[in-house]
Structure formats: structure tokens, C-alpha cells
Amino acid sequence: MLTKIGLDLGYANITLSDSAAAIYREPSIALIDKENRRIISVGDEAVKAFDGGERTVLVRPFKNGLLFDHKITQSVISNAMRAINTGDRIRCMVGVPSDFVPKQEKELFSMLNAAGVSDCYAVSRAVAALIGAGYSPMMSVISVNVGASRTEIAVFNNGSVIQSASVAVGGEDFDKVVKQYILEQGDVNVSLSVAKAIKERLGSVWTGREAESVEIEGTLSLTGNKVRMFVSTEDIVGVFEKPLHMLLMAVAEVIKKIPLDHVEKTFENGIVLTGGGAMLYGLDMMMNKILGVPVTQPRDAIDSVAKGLSRINNFIPVKAHVANKNITSQIAKYYENNKS
Ligand SMILES: Nc1ncnc2c1ncn2[C@@H]1O[C@H](COP(=O)(O)OP(=O)(O)OP(=O)(O)O)[C@@H](O)[C@H]1O
Ligand SMILES: [Mg+2]
Structure with a gap:
């Protein structure tokens, strides 16, 4: 039997969702011995074992959506995969930033293979987040996923992404x-x-x-x-101005580029706001006030990407004909077929 999973490799968290939409999350972090660079432990265990840093250091292996340390990334991924108890074949939809390049994709797939995944597909995180939050990619809507290091923004119309950006704020x-x-x-x-x-x-x-x-x-x-x-609460009420401004500007930049004939419909549906970084108190209301569009946020916004990825995995047929391993542009078609 084929086991279908969604995997969101974030800067702060690695989140896995199985076909029943159960969520497994661990911090994407490894504890490293400073002297010999040996990996001591990863995930929750690494955080528990960290004693303040005389001889050890905590390292996050995926910064800004990029995998910058092969060995550590491999061990963080392999550790997370232990949540999947199966001797079966595993098909994995993995979330990637919109500017991920094929070379990075190939490297990521080979690490997933080494962690026991037999078949991998790459999906844009903004698309996965929208579907995970319960919205259709056929709508005219703006998906904003605020992670810990990065924000993925995409404007949808009739199943296509018509504008997008991946910005380094989170x-x-x-x-x-x-x-x-x-x-x-x-x-x-x-x-x-x-x-x-x-x-x-x-x-x-x-x-x-x-x-x-x-x-x-x-x-x-x-x-x-x-x-x-x-x-x-009062002490820190004004401190967020700078990153807040950066985030709002990044979304405004994308909104400005929406073609005129799509503006009205997109503004009606507004923004679907997901990601752990979006759970900061009042961010939805502030976005609504400054950008002038409705903003909706699902419960458990931190899980939207992983949930969306496993949902996508469930509706893509096992024998689907896909042009390449980046399945983002074909998702709307399968989404529609699944509905009927
Ligand atoms: N209740 C909360 N209030 C404010 N921020 C929160 C809350 N819960 C989680 N966060 C923030 O969410 C962020 C982690 O979110 P998420 O797991 O979506 O990031 P990530 O996917 O690992 O990162 P990236 O997408 O940038 O690679 C952290 O910055 C954390 O502080
Ligand atoms: Mg993320």
C-alpha cells in the first residue's frame, strides 16, 4: 500500500501530515558539538539537551527556504520521518518557496529518498497553505503564509497563480x-x-x-x-513597527500588481492568512485596516501548509500523469476533478 504524506520543511518547524490529516511537528534544529561538528541530537531532543552553549550549539539547517547544511538537513528530515510507521511505499508532497530552483529540488528529493520516501513532488507553499486553510485555488484570492523566516504571497485566479513573491520577513x-x-x-x-x-x-x-x-x-x-x-503586554506594544511595516509593504507590493480586471473579485475575497508567524495577536486586523481587504485566518494557521500538502496528496491519483515533479501548476485541475 502507498502511504501519502505532506511535509513542510520550515525554518522553525518541520511539520508532517498524514492522509488522516494528523499533524506531527518538531523544531527543525540540531544540537552540534562545537569542537568536532558532530550531530548530538535533533528536533525536540536537541532543544531539551541544550545546556546554554559552552560546548554545544543549536543549528537550524533550512534558512530562508534554502537547505544550507546537507548533513544536518538529512538528519532532521530522517528524524521527522520516524513519525510515519509504515513499511510501505511513501509518496510525499513537499512544500517549497516560490523561488526554489530545480537544483535545490533535486537535492531535497535525494534527501527524502534517503529518509525512506519513494516518490516526491514539490508544491508551492502558498498553494498548499490556501488548500490547507480550506479554500479553493479556483477562487480569486490572496494567500499569505507568514513563517518564521519567510513570507510566501500568491494571488490566485481560476486555478493559476497570477502574482507571487517570497520575501525574507517572518x-x-x-x-x-x-x-x-x-x-x-x-x-x-x-x-x-x-x-x-x-x-x-x-x-x-x-x-x-x-x-x-x-x-x-x-x-x-x-x-x-x-x-x-x-x-x-504594554511594554512591548510599540516594538513591532519595523517588521510589521516590512510585512505589510511586501503584501501591498504584490496587491499593486494584480491586473485591473481581477482587482474587484480578488478584493472581495481578500487575504487568507496562514503560518505560525501570522498568529501574532491582531495581525489579521492590522492587515485588514492597512490593506483594505477582508482577512481570514483559519484555526491552527501554523498547520495550513502541511495539511494542504497531505490533502493535495490525497486527491492526486496514484497513476497521475504529471509533466514534472513540480506539480504546483497542475493542482487546480486535480482539485476540480476531486470535487466532482
Ligand atoms: N501564538 C503565536 N503568536 C505569535 N507568533 C507565533 C505564535 N505561535 C507561533 N508563532 C510563530 O510562528 C513562527 C513559526 O511558524 P511556522 O512553523 O509557520 O514557521 P516555519 O514554517 O518553520 O518557517 P518558514 O516558513 O519561514 O520556513 C515562529 O516565529 C513563532 O514565534
Ligand atoms: Mg513555513
Whole structure:
């Protein structure tokens, strides 16, 4: 029997979805011995085992959608594939950025093969995100997927992508401004993972988030001594301006290029906003206000790409005739056939 899976290789998370749409997620990270570059552990285990960095370092192997370390990427992928308990053949739809080139695709496929996948297809992440959120690629609609390092934007009309962009802004840029703010305010250094936790718990780009404060640990930048301090919702309310502006501008740039005869229909449906980075409190409302189009966000927006990939895998026939291994342009056809 053939096992069909969707695989979203993100900068922050590697997410796998099986044909029943169950989600398996691990951080895409490896713990490396600084001295001999040996991989000690990967995924959740690596995060647990990290002790602060005297002799070890945490490394993320896919930056900006690119695979920059073959060995680490291979072990992160192989580790994630353990979630699939099967001795069967595996067919995998893997999400890729819109500017992924065939050479990168080939390299990725060979790593997937080494991890036990028999058949691989590449699908644009923006297409997968739209379908995973429950929308049809036949609509006139804008898919915006905000990850941790990258945002994928695509405008759909009648099954085709008529405008797209892949830009280097994402959730981690929002973490960096929180880290910077704490350094400037209190001369306190916090790790990016602490800044990320603060952003998720307290961060907001719109009014209405319940006021809260959390106690965090950092080090005084002058002495290196450990300190504890409180950060509140209100403290960080204005810090996101720069990355927020970059993100909104990137979407506005794509919207500006929509051909005139498609504008009205596209603006009616507006934006489908997915990805973990899009879960920042109020981002949907801010986008709606600034860009003037409706913005809808599915529940579990962080899973949309992986869910969409496994859905696509379910409706593409096993013996489908596909022109090449990048199946993005043919998805609408199969989507339509599946509906009827
Ligand atoms: N509740 C939340 N509020 C704000 N941000 C959140 C929340 N939950 C997750 N995030 C952010 O989502 C990001 C991870 O999202 P996601 O898993 O979609 O990224 P990725 O796919 O790994 O990255 P990329 O697509 O750039 O390769 C992180 O920056 C994380 O801080
Ligand atoms: Mg992503």
C-alpha cells in the first residue's frame, strides 16, 4: 500500500501530515558539538539537551527556504520521518518557496529518498497553505503564509497563480525587536527563544489583548550576571513597527500588481492568512485596516501548509500523469476533478 504524506520543511518547524490529516511537528534544529561538528541530537531532543552553549550549539539547517547544511538537513528530515510507521511505499508532497530552483529540488528529493520516501513532488507553499486553510485555488484570492523566516504571497485566479513573491520577513524578525527592546531598556540580554516566548505570550499589533506580565531571565550586558525582570503586554506594544511595516509593504507590493480586471473579485475575497508567524495577536486586523481587504485566518494557521500538502496528496491519483515533479501548476485541475 502507498502511504501519502505532506511535509513542510520550515525554518522553525518541520511539520508532517498524514492522509488522516494528523499533524506531527518538531523544531527543525540540531544540537552540534562545537569542537568536532558532530550531530548530538535533533528536533525536540536537541532543544531539551541544550545546556546554554559552552560546548554545544543549536543549528537550524533550512534558512530562508534554502537547505544550507546537507548533513544536518538529512538528519532532521530522517528524524521527522520516524513519525510515519509504515513499511510501505511513501509518496510525499513537499512544500517549497516560490523561488526554489530545480537544483535545490533535486537535492531535497535525494534527501527524502534517503529518509525512506519513494516518490516526491514539490508544491508551492502558498498553494498548499490556501488548500490547507480550506479554500479553493479556483477562487480569486490572496494567500499569505507568514513563517518564521519567510513570507510566501500568491494571488490566485481560476486555478493559476497570477502574482507571487517570497520575501525574507517572518516571525523571527518580530522576536529580534523584542530582544533589542529589552537590551535597550534594561541593558539585559535575553536569548532569541526567550524573546520568542515573550512575543507569543504578550505580543500584539492591535488593541484588545488582555494585559499580562511575565518574569523572565536574562544576563546584564555589562557584568554577565544573571537577572530576573518583568515584561508586560504594554511594554512591548510599540516594538513591532519595523517588521510589521516590512510585512505589510511586501503584501501591498504584490496587491499593486494584480491586473485591473481581477482587482474587484480578488478584493472581495481578500487575504487568507496562514503560518505560525501570522498568529501574532491582531495581525489579521492590522492587515485588514492597512490593506483594505477582508482577512481570514483559519484555526491552527501554523498547520495550513502541511495539511494542504497531505490533502493535495490525497486527491492526486496514484497513476497521475504529471509533466514534472513540480506539480504546483497542475493542482487546480486535480482539485476540480476531486470535487466532482
Ligand atoms: N501564538 C503565536 N503568536 C505569535 N507568533 C507565533 C505564535 N505561535 C507561533 N508563532 C510563530 O510562528 C513562527 C513559526 O511558524 P511556522 O512553523 O509557520 O514557521 P516555519 O514554517 O518553520 O518557517 P518558514 O516558513 O519561514 O520556513 C515562529 O516565529 C513563532 O514565534
Ligand atoms: Mg513555513
